[in-house]
Amino acid sequence: MEKKVDFTSKDISSRMVTRITEYLTILYEVSKYEKKINSLDLAIKMDSTAAQVRKDLSTFGEFGVRGRGYDVAKLIEILEHILGIDKKNKLILVGYGKMGSMLVSNSVVLGKGFEIVEVFDKDKEKIGQKTEGLDIIVKGSDEMDEYIRKYNINQAILAVNKEEAQAVAKQLVKSGIKGILNLTAFKIELPREIAVISVDISAKLQELNFWRRHIDINKKGE
Amino acid sequence: MEKKVDFTSKDISSRMVTRITEYLTILYEVSKYEKKINSLDLAIKMDSTAAQVRKDLSTFGEFGVRGRGYDVAKLIEILEHILGIDKKNKLILVGYGKMGSMLVSNSVVLGKGFEIVEVFDKDKEKIGQKTEGLDIIVKGSDEMDEYIRKYNINQAILAVNKEEAQAVAKQLVKSGIKGILNLTAFKIELPREIAVISVDISAKLQELNFWRRHIDINKKGE
DNA sequence: TAGATTGTTAATCGATTAACAATC
């Protein structure tokens, strides 16, 4: 990467970060067929505009070549670097229920750059079990704090029952966790300096249901 | 519900629909402790503003009482009605892999108002299997079209490999499906009149990773 | 009636888009 990726002083909107992940998804596909892409073609695949694409990408540096477009492989490298997935990021998984065990046995859903290094559950039946897919033995929740500190873990996937979500999240933060992927349908409240991203399939089904029924409505934005 | 819920002529932004699902998540929790809530308290729980809350809710009718606030139970009823989850919505599930079987055996993730009525897979090993959790026998993908038409299904969860996602989605639309919850990390392209909502855990992990590393950056919006 | 809080309009803010000079 010759050009520097720099955004330390910039304001970044959460919308743009979401779009960066979408560019990457598309570029992985495009890379199978093309070496180059220009802002318009990428915009069409994004259901967006060429101006938006150029603006987004230029936030982090000058990665295109005037008259030529963008090099797909280089752009992938750059976006992966921006998102910090050009190296392995360690995660712990808390909650080894249906959702948790699906993630462990199906590591493809985590995508590039992430690795579950330990699994915790409070259920005595599950503690000591060897996980399917990874060579990990499920540990008890009481060992969580020690593990996080010892191995300097800073990110966790929260896949417990929603009733426990808030309490467990708080506990994780106390142990030093800085980012939580919340897979429960509970809105957890944590200090501003902790990153929380939620994935709620039931909420997404609700959105889908709304738009399926009202697709005729003037859908603004996006 | 005395007041009419009406939004046939209104422009609705996708952002607002997302917020509606978030209000609902919060109200389910609030309903355990309170009968009433005002726009400011709801806003605080949303990390939003009272004006935003009132504006959002007033889009669909007048549901509050001046000087009093909103009735929690009534608001839940209204939002459920807006999202169309005050009745059961039938879904078929396509793809009975790790993700698909997790959804079937763990129906709580679907939330209120949704029901998987049939499961399809192309894998001969899986066809004929009785699903864990539901009393459903996995059908072959070749029976999909007939089933959709016969039972008038209009919504599907797509949980196949991302390599097949586009082709299967197209096929579903051809059979009459109007809404797809896309659980693959592939951006499917379909006609404008088909509702598609995607849930991509790997993309969300990327966002989380970004914000965890750059939480100091001036995060705008949201 | 006084106090509280909604619903809504107008003002502000931020994000997207159009346009074009820069340059490969």
Added chain:
DNA sequence: TAGATTGTTAATCGATTAACAATC
């Protein structure tokens, strides 16, 4: 050089917020 397409500025558009009259 001519053509293509970026990076960026200024204009537009849409979404959020402030303010307040309405009203319980």
